Amino acid sequence: SQQGEEDPQALSIQEGENATMNCSYKTSINNLQWYRQNSGRGLVHLILIRSNEREKHSGRLRVTLDTSKKSSSLLITASRAADTASYFCATDSFYGNNRLAFGKGNQVVVIP
Amino acid sequence: DAMVIQNPRYQVTQFGKPVTLSCSQTLNHNVMYWYQQKSSQAPKLLFHYYDKDFNNEADTPDNFQSRRPNTSFCFLDIRSPGLGDAAMYLCATSRESNTGVGNQPQHFGDGTRLSIL
Numbered sequence: 001s002q003q004g005e006e007d008p009q010a011l012s013i014q015e016g017e018n019a020t021m022n023c024s025y026k027t028s029i030n031n032l033q034w035y036r037q038n039s040g041r042g043l044v045h046l047i048l049i050r051s052n053e054r055e056k057h058s059g060r061l062r063v064t065l066d067t068s069k070k071s072s073s074l075l076i077t078a079s080r081a082a083d084t085a086s087y088f089c090a091t092d093s094f095y096g097n098n099r100l101a102f103g104k105g106n107q108v109v110v111i112p
Numbered sequence: 113d114a115m116v117i118q119n120p121r122y123q124v125t126q127f128g129k130p131v132t133l134s135c136s137q138t139l140n141h142n143v144m145y146w147y148q149q150k151s152s153q154a155p156k157l158l159f160h161y162y163d164k165d166f167n168n169e170a171d172t173p174d175n176f177q178s179r180r181p182n183t184s185f186c187f188l189d190i191r192s193p194g195l196g197d198a199a200m201y202l203c204a205t206s207r208e209s210n211t212g213v214g215n216q217p218q219h220f221g222d223g224t225r226l227s228i229l
Contacts, residue, residue: 030215042116042202042220043155088154092214100214102154 010107019076021106023089024069030092032065033100034074037086046074046087081112115139118203118221125193126229133188133224135203144186145218146178147202155202161186162208190226198228 013019025032031050035043049056049065049072056063062075076083086107090100116137125131135144142163147155159168161180175197177189190197204218 033217035218035220040222040225042118042222043204043218045217045219048217099157099160100218101157104154105152107152 009104010109012109012111013079015079015081015110015112017079019079019083019108019110021074021087021089021108022071023073023103024071025089025091025103026070027091027093029067032063032072033090034061034063034072035088035090035102037088037105039085043088076108079108079110081110084108084110116203116205116219116221118201118224120224121222122225122227124227124229127195128192131190131193131226133190133201133203133226135186135188135221136184137203137205137219138184139205139207139219140183141205141207141219142183143206143208144180145204145206146176146186146188147204149200149202149223151199158188193226193228195228198226200225 011019029051031048033048034046036046037043047056047058047061047063049063051067054065060077065072072089074087086105088102088105090102092100118135123131143160145160146158148158149155157169158172158176159178175191179187188201200223202220202223204220206216206218208216
């Protein structure tokens with residue numbers, strides 16, 4: 001079952017601006033992951049944040065996790081045209097199957 | 113470079129005609145996954161292999177089968193494709209411990225886009 005849900009679904013920004021995406025989930029987790037998918041390609045892992053972490057950085061990416069609200073955000077700073085892609089959050093399910101469940105995805109378009 | 117390779121990138125088959133999609137990996141990962149992704153939707157897990165152990169999702173149709181003859185290769189067999197099976201099929205791998213899958217990053221191939229005539 002898919003339990004991650006991103007908000008908003010589509011985002012269009014100018015190059016150089018920041019892009020923020022949110023994800024909510026329903027059950028307790030061990031970790032939450034963010035992936036990027038360029039059109040017609042497979043998913044690329046961006047960052048993994050564990051349930052005992054609140055914030056994580058990787059280059060221009062910043063991920064936050066609020067387990068009390070069951071939500072996460074992905075911030076891309078100083079966006080580039082190459083950041084145009086769909087972004088998915090995915091959670092493992094602490095109860096039951098421990099498999100990744102992907103959210104619906106955010107379509108981000110960065111205008112040069 | 114170590115990677116996950118899916119062949120072919122595009123596959124066209126006829127309604128009801130069996131089709132096999134393939135995936136190979138050079139990462140030596142112990143877990144391999146098959147996902148189905150329809151347009152503008154999230155990937156949906158069909159099944160995965162933890163080493164040789166096959167794990168089917170409860171809502172995966174019986175029409176879908178999988179084989180993993182060795183660590184490097186995994187196949188998705190669709191016995192009688194219907195129009196609703198047209199989708200992108202993604203293979204992924206991860207190196208997991210015995211605490212359960214989903215705890216490590218997954219590495220994806222570029223997928224096979226399946227069309228049904």
